[in-house]
Amino acid sequence: MRTAARRFPLTDWTVLVPLLSLLALVFSWGRELPGFAVAVVALCLAGAVLAAVHHAEVVAHRVGEPFGSLVLAVAVTVIEVALIVTLMADGGDKTASLARDTVFAAVMITCNGIVGLSLLVGALRHRVAVFNAEGSGAALATVATLATLSLVLPTFTTSKPGPEFSAPQLTFAAVASLALYGLFVAVQTVRHRDYFLPVATAPAGDGAPGAGRGAGPGGASGDGEHAVPPTARAALVSLGLLLVALVAVVGNAKAVSPAIESGVAEAGLPQAVVGVVIALLVLLPETLAAVRAARRDRVQTSLNLAYGSSLASIGxxxxxxxLASVWLAGPLLLGLGPVHTVLLALTVVVGALTVVPGRATLLQGGVHLVLLAAYLFLAVSP
Incomplete structure (x- = not known):
C-alpha cells in the first residue's frame, strides 16, 4: 500500500477534501440551499466518501483484520444514528418510520448489495470467491436475529396498535440488540478472531478442492498484505481524518436531504424512498472499501464490512x-410490512446458502444483486 509512510501534507487531496467538505457542511448546515449550492455539497460529499475509504484502508492496514473493518463500520454507524435522530427530531410525525426505513435499507444494501458486489468482483477476478464460513455464518445469524427482534416482531405484537413496540418491549429490544452486538464484537475481535481473517487462495485460483484453505483461517491473501504497515502517527492522523470525512459524509447527506425529500415528493414516490437514498449515501464508504478488498482477493474483509455494518446499524x-423516544414526539414505527418481511426472509435464506460452503461463484453474487434490485424497485413502486 503506497500510503504506509505518508506524512499527509496539507496539499494532499486526502487531507484537503475532508477539510473542504467539513467547511461546506458548516456553511450549509440549517440553511435552505439553492440548486448550485446543492451541487457543490454533493461534490464535497462524493470527495469525502473517497477520502474516507482511503483513510479507512490506512487504519485497517495498521490495526489488521477484523479491527479495520470494525473501525469503519462503527464509525459510520455512530454518525448515521446521529443523523437519524436529528432528522426525526426535526421532522415530527412524518419521520415516524424513518428509523425503520433507514435501518432496513442498510440491512438490504449491506447483505445483498455489498455482499453481492463483493462476490461478483471476487469471482470475476479469481473465478471462485473464498471466505470463512464460520465467521460469515455467525455474522449472518446475528443479523437475522437482530432484524427479526427489532423490525419483524413489532408488526405482530398486540400491546400497541400498529407496527409499534410498547415501552417495555422497546426496552427489551434495545437491550437485546446492544448485548448481541457486544457479544459479536467480542467473538470477532478476541475469542474467535481467526474466523474473520482473510483466507488464502490457491495460486491458480481454479477452484480446485482445498483451494482457499491452504493457509488455514488466518491465511493472508491480496497484494496489500505484504506492504510495510503505516506508522502509529500516520494511522492516528488517518483515523482523525477518517472521522472528519465521515462527519462530512453524513452531515452533507443531511444538508442535501431537503432536496432529496422535495425530489421524492415531486416524483410522487413513497416517503420510504428518502430512507433508502440516505442509506445509500451513508454506506458508500463501506461499499467502495468492500469492492476494493474483493479485487485483492480478500472477500472475507468485504463480508466483514457488509455484515459488520448491518449489525452495527441495528445494534x-x-x-x-x-432512548431518544423518551423525548421525541410522535409514534415510532418499527415493524415491517408484508413485502419487506418476505424480502428479509428471502435475504436470510439466500445468505445462509451462500456462506455455508465458504466459497461462491458469479451466480451467488448475481442472486444477491437481484434481491437488492427487487427491494429498490418495490421501494419506488410498492
Missing amino acids: LTIPVIA
Whole structure:
C-alpha cells in the first residue's frame, strides 16, 4: 500500500477534501440551499466518501483484520444514528418510520448489495470467491436475529396498535440488540478472531478442492498484505481524518436531504424512498472499501464490512432510538410490512446458502444483486 509512510501534507487531496467538505457542511448546515449550492455539497460529499475509504484502508492496514473493518463500520454507524435522530427530531410525525426505513435499507444494501458486489468482483477476478464460513455464518445469524427482534416482531405484537413496540418491549429490544452486538464484537475481535481473517487462495485460483484453505483461517491473501504497515502517527492522523470525512459524509447527506425529500415528493414516490437514498449515501464508504478488498482477493474483509455494518446499524440504532423516544414526539414505527418481511426472509435464506460452503461463484453474487434490485424497485413502486 503506497500510503504506509505518508506524512499527509496539507496539499494532499486526502487531507484537503475532508477539510473542504467539513467547511461546506458548516456553511450549509440549517440553511435552505439553492440548486448550485446543492451541487457543490454533493461534490464535497462524493470527495469525502473517497477520502474516507482511503483513510479507512490506512487504519485497517495498521490495526489488521477484523479491527479495520470494525473501525469503519462503527464509525459510520455512530454518525448515521446521529443523523437519524436529528432528522426525526426535526421532522415530527412524518419521520415516524424513518428509523425503520433507514435501518432496513442498510440491512438490504449491506447483505445483498455489498455482499453481492463483493462476490461478483471476487469471482470475476479469481473465478471462485473464498471466505470463512464460520465467521460469515455467525455474522449472518446475528443479523437475522437482530432484524427479526427489532423490525419483524413489532408488526405482530398486540400491546400497541400498529407496527409499534410498547415501552417495555422497546426496552427489551434495545437491550437485546446492544448485548448481541457486544457479544459479536467480542467473538470477532478476541475469542474467535481467526474466523474473520482473510483466507488464502490457491495460486491458480481454479477452484480446485482445498483451494482457499491452504493457509488455514488466518491465511493472508491480496497484494496489500505484504506492504510495510503505516506508522502509529500516520494511522492516528488517518483515523482523525477518517472521522472528519465521515462527519462530512453524513452531515452533507443531511444538508442535501431537503432536496432529496422535495425530489421524492415531486416524483410522487413513497416517503420510504428518502430512507433508502440516505442509506445509500451513508454506506458508500463501506461499499467502495468492500469492492476494493474483493479485487485483492480478500472477500472475507468485504463480508466483514457488509455484515459488520448491518449489525452495527441495528445494534446501535435501536438502543439510541429507544432512548431518544423518551423525548421525541410522535409514534415510532418499527415493524415491517408484508413485502419487506418476505424480502428479509428471502435475504436470510439466500445468505445462509451462500456462506455455508465458504466459497461462491458469479451466480451467488448475481442472486444477491437481484434481491437488492427487487427491494429498490418495490421501494419506488410498492
